[in-house]
Amino acid sequence: MTTAKTALVTGASSGIGEATALKLIALGYTVYGAARRTDRLRKLAERGVRPLAMDVTDDDSMRSGVDLVVAETGRIDVLVNNAGYGSYGALEDVPQEEARRQFDVNVFGAVRLTQLVLPHMRARRSGTVVNVTSMGGKIHTPLGGWYHGTKFALEALSDCLRMEARPFGIDVVVIEPGGIRTEWSGIAADHLEKSSAGGAYSRQAEAVAASMRSEAMVKRMSPPSVIADAVGKAVTARRPRTRYATGFGARPLLALRRLLPDRAFDAMMARSVGLPR
Template sequence: MTTKTALVTGASSGIGEATARKLQNLGFTVYGAARRTDRLKSLAADGVRPVAMDVTDDASMQSGIDQIIAETGRIDVLVNNAGYGSYGALEDVGIDEGRRQFEVNVFGAMRLAQLALPHMRAQRSGTIVNITSMGGKIYTPLGGWYHGTKFALEALSDCLRLEVKPLGIDVVVIEPGGIATEWGGIAADHVERTSGTGAYAPQAKAVAMSLRSEANGNRNSPPSVIANAIGKAVTASKPKTRYAVGFGAKPLITARGLLSDRKFDALISRAVGMPRN
């Protein structure tokens, strides 16, 4: 039997690292991508193939796909995991930073899909897994650019799924809830740098405190729950279109569908400890 090949971006830590290990355990030849391959040493020591890739650099992405095809002749799974949270009041976040948030979280993922699809079409098979977030269905204050990217990736995934299904290719969305990674602490630092002073300082303090509380608490789910969901999706004959997994994902997404905008606003404001007028 031909060994299937998978590419996982953002593989240097957290969800990406756990996913690379999971897919390797399932028998895939796995390429773990990151901007700095020195951060992939532990994965490489365990047999995951490191590949240098910057999802904001087209030549880097093209080179990575070319390397995979040259070495294995195929690509069966693309896991678009690379991303970060650019938090801050919309008034405060510079437009260049907003563009970068979309470059990393959206355009990089879609460009890799474009590069992988010709090979998947030739095989008449393949799975593209886009890691969005419960933040692609709900919203929080001072997270506008981040949520914008995740909402966009949800919509793009839906359109892509319809386009490639007749070609034998699946598109799956993974919507993580609270996951025990470094993401929350980084987002908290970002919101303080961006909006820690000025008109939005009280909100920034509350949001940063909430992000750090979640990051330092023990309620968040381990990255393995996301890796397991991805493993299940890419080995299923008919994967679900969406997997909402991890702390808070299903209840919050359900609440968004049930509550009015104003009631959901109040729920989220209370949850993050927003100051009142």
């Protein structure tokens, strides 16, 4: 058991999750970094993060992970639902099996883990659930329908949960990253080409994949530390904001989405990725 606050961070093996786990360690938390492959958590373990094998699509894995954290520390004060990936491809092309997996990882995994953690937070009448969505939970990009669908869904679920959990002293915070320099873009581009290269949407797929891998675009992206800093602010604030939008392009694009009519925003996004028109 420990008197230090305890945090559980999913998707901690790289990128935003890794940076967030290190930020919370620096803030004095006991941090469990969860990932499917614990061999990728060795560097974090050397910095004091406790590695935890967890697959957010496997209920038994999540149950055993939460049970272990509670058994060792007696508490979970912060849950950061960060695990996720981008499955891009034309809506017509992406197989239903892959579409379901995208929702299983990005939505149902986060919600199920939250269900398992909430009773422990309610018992202490305190806690913070941090859901890492994306600016893609408010805007849309070509060939990203399934991915955006998961992020829009997690935004709505977070809003409902915030109202439900507040009487128990639990805060629910949404983090909306913009362009962040991680493995995400390359993985999304790979999924896009696998789904839509060579078919009716191949010209669009080539343009969007090239934009994702563009060296100029990658250079403009923000480091994962900006998201970790936002999480740090949220979990240490007496009254955290409901949303933190940060990282390359997040605030300007969200503002433009509110201001522009749908077709004007469509045209702007198409131009931004060099989409043939």
